Amino acid sequence: MALDIVRLLELTSWRAFDVADTGQVLAGSDESGSTQLVELADGRRTPLTALPGAVTGRYLPGERAVIVQHDTDGDERGQLSLLRLDKPLLRPAQLRDLEPLVRDPDQVHRLLDVLPGRIVYSTNRRNGIDFDVVIRSAVTGEEQVVYDRGGMVMEAAAAPDSHYLALTVPADRPMSDRLIVVNTLPMTEADHVLPLTRRDEPARHFQIDWLPDDSGLIVSTDADRDRTGIARIDPRTGARRWLVTSDEHDLTGWLSPDGSTLLVQANEDGASRLTLHDAATGHLMRVVRLPADGWCAFPLPTPVWSPDSRFVALSFSAPTVPGDVLLVDAATGEYESLTDSAAQLDGQRPVEPTAHRVPTRDDEQLPCAVYCPEAADPELAGSAVLIIHGGPESQAVRSFNPIVQALVAQGHTVLVPNVRGSTGYGKRWYSADDGRKRLESVADLGDLHDWLPTIGLDRKRAALWGGSYGGYMVLAGLAFQPERWAAGVDIVGISSLVTFLENTAAYRRAHREREYGSLAADAGFLREASPLTRVAAIAAPLFVLHGANDPRVPLSEAEQIAAAVRAKGLECELLVYGDEGHGLAKRTNRLDAYPRALAFLARHLRS
Structure with missing residues (x-):
């Protein structure tokens, strides 16, 4: 039986949220x-x-x-x-x-x-x-507010004796945050909160773990580095000692509860490489063998240790694996797969990508995965669909994507790039679209379009697909490069950076202005970089999906771009789902929306 969109969307995937000492997951x-x-x-x-x-x-x-x-x-x-x-x-x-x-x-x-x-x-x-x-308290309901100094708290980890809490809050720079330690038994206002990093430091601090005796924090960070590594930080002084680093790959570490072992993930162009290290010295102990060339966590939750430090539960996916739960024995590095999502494919094997580096106008090398059809509708041969991830602080990784596989099964070649602004390639790359550099990431789409003939694709039959920030990129590509794109599919995307910031949830506005620019200081540029401002230039048909309850990108973003495109006499289909938010979380809605979106692209990309 050939893979089609309905069958792909009906596949069950699994993920690991927690694990007990007994091995229950x-x-x-x-x-x-x-x-x-x-x-x-x-x-x-x-x-x-x-x-x-x-x-x-x-x-x-x-x-x-x-x-x-x-x-x-x-x-x-x-x-x-x-x-x-x-x-x-x-x-x-x-x-x-x-x-x-x-x-x-x-x-x-x-x-x-x-x-x-x-x-x-x-x-x-x-x-x-x-x-x-x-x-x-889960028993009495008694509550204690331990931090109320403002900002969107990103992560928090309680020390084993519960007297201290480490947390991160946004710093002044885009994609940066402050590491703070809170005394949960406050003595005086002066020593209740201890910032360990500066507001103006351009660095990430994430995946925080306490050593069992409260003597140190294990943190993944890119402080004073381009690539993230794992460091031990003194919770009283902020002094940092590196444990595991790489000049080639971003690393993330998870400390075992007993403080003895670090699980380290190296991000190798969107594929996970897992190793176990001595937490005191950082020395390599053993390699974790994974089922395939894939990604652990897709995108959440992250790996989790059992309380007794014997097991690590992983959420694993690969281009040929919809999503499974793996249980890793820390003593051996061997895994047991608790689920088998690939069995649902009945012997059919989805397409795996090839990795490429696409040259850009300014001599950068843009990471891009390419999925090529093996056999398909000859009228769609040579067509291209670019799928741009959301974020922008995110990464397209080597995980299963039913939309990618359905498009390839139809006959399209699918390109999945990590344009500038993407994580996984160091601080310099994810900072390359900040603020008034926003349109540099849009220009990357033009470089990808110019590259299509080198892999045998027809530049006249190329379309864009993306969700959230990827939806903004779809609309921006159609508006700023109208001569390049034959169609676009926008899912919960931003059509105006100005109205997005004006209408998004208040807590998100305070957070997102760091990345895009503020309404107070940057309104002119935000308007200039908005697809809605250049809607007169759009010449391609558009397909728009949105959830009515979206707290991040309000429904009005979809409604206003659809109305403006239709006013030009162009085809624009708008589907709104009343029981969805930022994306389509329910299979019934995905089964309604995505086959229609694929049919839309097939109609406009046929030779």
């Missing part, structure tokens, strides 16, 4: 149509939740209970509930079966960490913009 499965919690243990799969939308979760340490994070129809206003597992479930839990922990549907709450009997979460309930950090 709290997993996510989208078999029901949206990601729900399932427990994997001893070869059994026990469905835990059946909520209307996608959920995530963590085990509550020391108890047979799960903290469930959920929202309503993709509105991203996360709510936190408790699901007890000490008695057998007669059926997967619905919302009425969960014990409310943090419920305020008008505000955003995000689970940051779990402790015995307690949770650590962030909330913007104080003013709707800034995120405070709260420690809450």
Whole structure:
């Protein structure tokens, strides 16, 4: 049976959220149509939740209970509930079966960490913009606000004795943040909060872990480097000692709870290479063998250690693997696959990409994966579809993408670039589109278009596809390079940087102005760089998808570009889904939208 879009969208993928000492894994499965919690243990799969939308979760340490994070129809206003597992479930839990922990549907709450009997979460309930950090008892409901100094808290990790909390908040520079340690038993206002990094330091700090005795923090960072590495940081002085670094690849590290071992991921052009290192010295101990050339976490959640440091649970995907849960034995580096998503392909093998470096107008080398059809509709042979990832602080990695595979099965050659602004290639590359350099990433699309004939493709039959910031890139390509593109598919994209910042959620505006520029200081440039400003130049047909509850890119962004394109007499189809947010999380909606988008492209790219 040939792969088609319906079959591809119906494939079940798995991801790992948490793992217990016993080897039980709290997993996510989208078999029901949206990601729900399932427990994997001893070869059994026990469905835990059946909520209307996608959920995530963590085990509550020391108890047979799960903290469930959920929202309503993709509105991203996360709510936190408790699901007890000490008695057998007669059926997967619905919302009425969960014990409310943090419920305020008008505000955003995000689970940051779990402790015995307690949770650590962030909330913007104080003013709707800034995120405070709260420690809450899962038993009594007593809460303690431990950080309220403003900003969008990105990560937080509690020290083993719970007296300290390490967290990151946005710094002044784009794609940078401050590392802060909070004394959770405040003595005086002066020593309650200790910043370890400067507001103006152009550096990322992420994946924070405490050493068991609170003597140090293990952090992935690119402070004073182009590539991220793993460092030990003194939580009292901020002094940094590098443990594992590379001049060629971005590295991320996860410390085992006992403080002995580091799991290190090297990002090799969007493929994961995993190794285990001595956490005291950084010395290599063993290599983790993965099932294929793929990516661990697609995109979330990240690898997680069991409390006893014996196992690491991974979310793994590859171009030929929809998504599986792997359990790695830290003592040997060997893995056990707890799921087998590729079995659903019934022997059919999706196409794997080839890696390329595309020369640009300014002598850069633009990373690009190319997926070529093996056999297809001859009328589509030679056509090209460029898929641009969102973010822009993100990366197209070697994971399974049903849209890519469906387009290739139709007969298109699919290019998946990492234009400037993408992560995974060092600080210089992800900073190359900041602020008033925004249109440099759009110009990369022109370089890709110029390169098409070198791999036998027809430049007159090339289209753009992208979501979120990738949707902005689609619209910008059509508006700024109208002679190059034959069609575009925009999914939850930004049509005007000005109206986007004016209308996005207040907490997101404060965060995103660092990357795009501020309404106060940069309104002229933001207007100039907006596709809506140049809509008169658009000459290609457009297909637009959007969720009505999108808190990031408001629906008005889709409505205004669709109206402007239609006013020109061009074809523009707009599909809006009332139970979706920033993207299509529900399979029923994807099955409605994506076949129509593929049919749209096939119609406009036939020879």
